[in-house]
Amino acid sequence: MxxxxxxxxxxxxxxxxxxxxxxxxxxxxxxxxxxxxxxxxxxxxxxxxxVRPNLMEATEVRPIEKKAPAPEAFKVEITQPLDQATVRDNTGSVYIEGRIQPRFQRGFRVRLVFDGLAYGEPQNTTVFVLRDIDRGAHTIQLELIDQNGKLIAISPVTTFYLHRASVISPN
Structure with a gap:
């Protein structure tokens, strides 16, 4: 003062x-x-x-309005298989598990993208099973979709290698 x-x-x-x-x-x-x-x-x-002083009339002072915090951004990741991992299964089955943070919300769905294409329908869990997959290198991603069909978040691409024994090359 x-x-x-x-x-x-x-x-x-x-x-x-x-x-x-x-x-x-x-x-x-x-x-x-x-x-x-x-x-x-x-x-x-x-x-x-x-010369006159440069004066400006005072303006009304209003308190700053506090906005509600923005919703947290979702993080999607694949926890199984690990990136660059080798999966050994002679039936060609691969089990995929993911994680969503913060907590998975009601109405959201998860879609698996396998080798660049949507695999099956979106579901309300982050566990997927691939059946009868050919041996070799494959890529997977998980996409989080809200109740309106809007893409909310996507996981990084994970590459895994499926090893299946064959008659020609058993190793």
Whole structure:
């Protein structure tokens, strides 16, 4: 409060000085260049300016409205199989498990993307079973979809390698 009072007193004392008229003289030199000065010179014209302080009316101060916190972003990840893991199953079955954070909400669905294509229908669990999959490298992702069909979050791509024994190459 003390600092505010000092600023108000200093401003009120300087206000009359700001409102005084200032004298400015304008003339041209031999090359025609315009010269402005605060002291008169032969042939100079006087220009009178009234300097007023630059004031702005106070505006209404409103408290900042607190908004509800934004809903947390969902994080989807595949926990099984691990990225770059080798799955050994002669029947070609692969069990996929995922995790969603924060907590899975009612009405949400999870879709499995297998080798770039949607696999089956979206479901309300993060556990999937792939059957009769060919040996080799495969990619999987999980997509979280809300009750309106909007994609909410997607997991990073996980690559796994399915190893199935064969008659030609048992290893």
């Amino acid at each position: 003390r600092h505010f009072l000092i600023v108000v007193i200093l401003y009120s004392l300087s206000f009359p000085a700001l409102a005084q008229e200032k004298r400015i003289y304008v003339s041209r030199d031999a090359n025609g260049v315009v010269i402005f000065s605060d002291s008169p010179s032969p042939g100079a014209e006087e220009i009178t300016l009234t």
